[in-house]
Amino acid sequence: MNIDNDEKLNRIDKLKKGLYSKTIKFSKERSEFRQRKHDVKGDWEKGSLSQDIEMNKKIPKRKTFFEKMLIIAIVFLVVSILAVSATFLGGINRVSTSNIDISVIGPASIESGGELSLQVTITNKNSTDLELADLIIEYPTGTRSPDDVEMELNKFRESLDVIPAGKSVRKEVKAVLYGEENSDKNIIISLEYRIAGSNAIFFKDRKYDISISSSPVNLVVSPLEESISGQEVEFSVSVLSNTENSVEGLLLSADYPFGFEFKSSEPKPSYSDNVWKVEGGDVVKIKGVISGQEGDERVFKFTSGTKSSKDEKNIGAIFALAEKSLFIKKPFMGIELAFNGDTSKEFISGGDKSIRADVMWSNNSPAKIFDAEISIKLKGDILDKTRISVERGFYRSIDNTIVWDKRTNGELSEVSPGESGRFSFYMEPLDISARSSFLNPEVFIDVSAKGNRVSEENIPEEINSSISKTIKFYSDLMITPRSTYYTGSFVNSGSIPPTVDKETTYTIVWTITNTMNDIANTRVVSTLPPYVRWMGVVSPSSEIISYNPVGGEIIWEVGDIKPGTGIQTSAKEISFQVALMPSVSQVGLAPTLTGDVIITGTDRFTSTSLKSTKSGVSTRLGTDPGFINEDAVVVAE
Numbered sequence: 001m002n003i004d005n006d007e008k009l010n011r012i013d014k015l016k017k018g019l020y021s022k023t024i025k026f027s028k029e030r031s032e033f034r035q036r037k038h039d040v041k042g043d044w045e046k047g048s049l050s051q052d053i054e055m056n057k058k059i060p061k062r063k064t065f066f067e068k069m070l071i072i073a074i075v076f077l078v079v080s081i082l083a084v085s086a087t088f089l090g091g092i093n094r095v096s097t098s099n100i101d102i103s104v105i106g107p108a109s110i111e112s113g114g115e116l117s118l119q120v121t122i123t124n125k126n127s128t129d130l131e132l133a134d135l136i137i138e139y140p141t142g143t144r145s146p147d148d149v150e151m152e153l154n155k156f157r158e159s160l161d162v163i164p165a166g167k168s169v170r171k172e173v174k175a176v177l178y179g180e181e182n183s184d185k186n187i188i189i190s191l192e193y194r195i196a197g198s199n200a201i202f203f204k205d206r207k208y209d210i211s212i213s214s215s216p217v218n219l220v221v222s223p224l225e226e227s228i229s230g231q232e233v234e235f236s237v238s239v240l241s242n243t244e245n246s247v248e249g250l251l252l253s254a255d256y257p258f259g260f261e262f263k264s265s266e267p268k269p270s271y272s273d274n275v276w277k278v279e280g281g282d283v284v285k286i287k288g289v290i291s292g293q294e295g296d297e298r299v300f301k302f303t304s305g306t307k308s309s310k311d312e313k314n315i316g317a318i319f320a321l322a323e324k325s326l327f328i329k330k331p332f333m334g335i336e337l338a339f340n341g342d343t344s345k346e347f348i349s350g351g352d353k354s355i356r357a358d359v360m361w362s363n364n365s366p367a368k369i370f371d372a373e374i375s376i377k378l379k380g381d382i383l384d385k386t387r388i389s390v391e392r393g394f395y396r397s398i399d400n401t402i403v404w405d406k407r408t409n410g411e412l413s414e415v416s417p418g419e420s421g422r423f424s425f426y427m428e429p430l431d432i433s434a435r436s437s438f439l440n441p442e443v444f445i446d447v448s449a450k451g452n453r454v455s456e457e458n459i460p461e462e463i464n465s466s467i468s469k470t471i472k473f474y475s476d477l478m479i480t481p482r483s484t485y486y487t488g489s490f491v492n493s494g495s496i497p498p499t500v501d502k503e504t505t506y507t508i509v510w511t512i513t514n515t516m517n518d519i520a521n522t523r524v525v526s527t528l529p530p531y532v533r534w535m536g537v538v539s540p541s542s543e544i545i546s547y548n549p550v551g552g553e554i555i556w557e558v559g560d561i562k563p564g565t566g567i568q569t570s571a572k573e574i575s576f577q578v579a580l581m582p583s584v585s586q587v588g589l590a591p592t593l594t595g596d597v598i599i600t601g602t603d604r605f606t607s608t609s610l611k612s613t614k615s616g617v618s619t620r621l622g623t624d625p626g627f628i629n630e631d632a633v634v635v636a637e
Contacts, residue, residue: 095195099125100204102189109213112319115146116177118208122160122191123168130193133160137173138188142305142317144176152309152316163193178306178317179212216242217250217280219302219322227290228331231466232263234287235324237302241280248306251315252276252284255301257326259292271313278304289468291345292328300324331465332365333372333449334420339471347471348606351515354387354428355471357445359404362420365453369463372412372451373405374423380443382473387428395425415451429473438516439563440605443471474608475517475563479524479599482509483617486626489539489575497631498591498619503579505535506593508617511573512558513566519610522558522601526594526616527551528578531586535577543574554594561601580619582634590632592618 105119124130137156145151153175160169190205222236254274262273266285270277276284301323308316338358339347363369378400388395393404404423406413448466484507485492494504534547544557565572594616601610621627
């Protein structure tokens with residue numbers, strides 16, 4: 001150990017003793033302050049301040065590699081922006097859409113069908129040429145080519161090649177413009193171009209507004225302010241020509257309101273029930289039935305124009321529009337007809353059901369109605385005339401008309417304001433054996449009421465009101481199940497009568513018949529009891545039938561059934577074989593071989609879902625010629 005270390009240890013020991021001693025005191029000599037003298041000069045000397053600042057500056061921190069890269073990137077970005085700005089805004093190859101001017105000279109308005117000529121001038125005020133320049137004109141719908149008015153012209157494009165810097169290009173474009181009178185049209189004129197050294201495509205466009213001052217045709221709808229719900233209305237639409245030359249390919253289109261049923265027109269529609277081919281001067285008369293509640297407004301809309309080049313049934317260019325409002329009011333003699341309590345315009349009924357009809361009438365006028373008469377005209381061969389019965393009225397079979405008047409009902413001789421009543425009659429369709437000759441059968445029923453009244457001006461007048469309704473009949477879809485042993489598609493085996501714990505096979509036959517209408521999605525469903533086994537043989541084998549051992553469900557997917565099946569033509573039929581294993585608990589009984597048989601389908605004519613259920617078959621083989629009643633019950637061995 002050297003002397004320095006010994007001295008350090010002695011000092012440490014002394015310090016420890018001093019820390020834990022109450023008597024030892026420490027003393028330390030303090031250094032004296034030294035006074036410094038500063039030479040403050042009276043005048044600032046050149047360079048003295050900067051020298052002092054430099055002496056007091058801290059040494060700057062060195063920048064990292066990433067900080068240096070960031071500074072370089074920022075500098076590069078600024079230089080790039082300046083270069084692009086110099087190129088496009090204020091330097092060499094300066095190009096701006098604001099330096100391209102598109103001017104158009106043309107009329108402010110034009111008559112529909114007139115030829116429009118526009119003088120288009122494009123001026124390039126840039127210091128660089130515009131390359132691969134194209135002039136594009138977008139016309140409104142219905143514009144036609146001036147060379148062929150049958151050809152629709154929606155967009156026109158013409159190449160201008162190169163437009164030199166500081167130069168202009170002038171082009172004349174023509175088109176035939178169509179539209180309704182006093183309508184505004186927009187034409188979009190565009191320039192598409194490129195610049196040297198770039199693949200980008202640039203655009204400059206402007207809009208040109210023009211109005212249609214007149215149309216070659218106008219539409220006038222005949223006066224028609226109000227009508228009674230359920231009554232037939234008739235109105236006409238006149239196509240008036242405003243030009244000496246007729247317009248080719250002119251169409252008239254009608255947009256019917258809700259509650260209007262089209263009946264006929266003169267001339268007949270060219271397409272559907274609402275589009276006619278017309279010429280200037282033509283008049284179209286339309287008939288139909290309007291329905292609704294009192295006070296309802298029905299709006300008819302009519303449009304005329306040239307046919308579209310894409311679809312000759314639609315209007316391409318509209319020339320004229322017209323609307324007509326019709327208000328529904330109550331008839332003076334109100335009538336309503338209900339079938340089995342249903343007041344729908346179309347009633348659906350089964351071919352085996354009786355129909356009750358109720359005629360409700362009322363006087364809606366403020367005056368008395370005298371000599372009122374209500375008549376019903378029945379049209380439909382499926383009705384059985386021998387089964388039409390009328391309460392307090394008369395059925396005239398020669399013309400299928402039911403009449404109620406003051407001779408059958410004294411109350412109709414004078415009907416006070418607000419008075420009402422009801423008459424009833426019953427009808428039935430022909431028997432099923434006679435219905436197979438009918439396809440999509442329906443009955444049309446026209447109800448009319450008339451009488452005499454004195455108007456508010458004390459003028460006698462005859463009043464009339466009428467309604468029409470339809471009855472449609474859905475088809476009779478039926479299935480007949482039977483079981484056999486001695487006859488059928490399969491050879492059966494086992495004891496007859498069936499014996500306990502011994503298996504006997506039977507043939508099950510399902511036969512489908514259908515009377516009047518096409519039936520779709522026909523399906524037959526049944527089940528096998530737990531003591532009957534599915535044998536897996538079917539005839540004909542082409543039929544789609546399936547069996548699920550879980551639950552014992554049998555499903556026959558029949559599909560479509562034609563009218564008259566099983567009546568005029570062969571029935572739809574399927575056979576399959578099952579095996580019965582009777583139990584001792586069934587001795588003396590005739591076990592069922594299947595559960596109830598359910599057939600379903602959809603009547604295409606009436607859109608009605610049909611369903612029929614027949615009881616399942618048993619060991620009582622009623623249709624099998626070799627069967628006797630004693631053979632049905634189970635016997636013990």
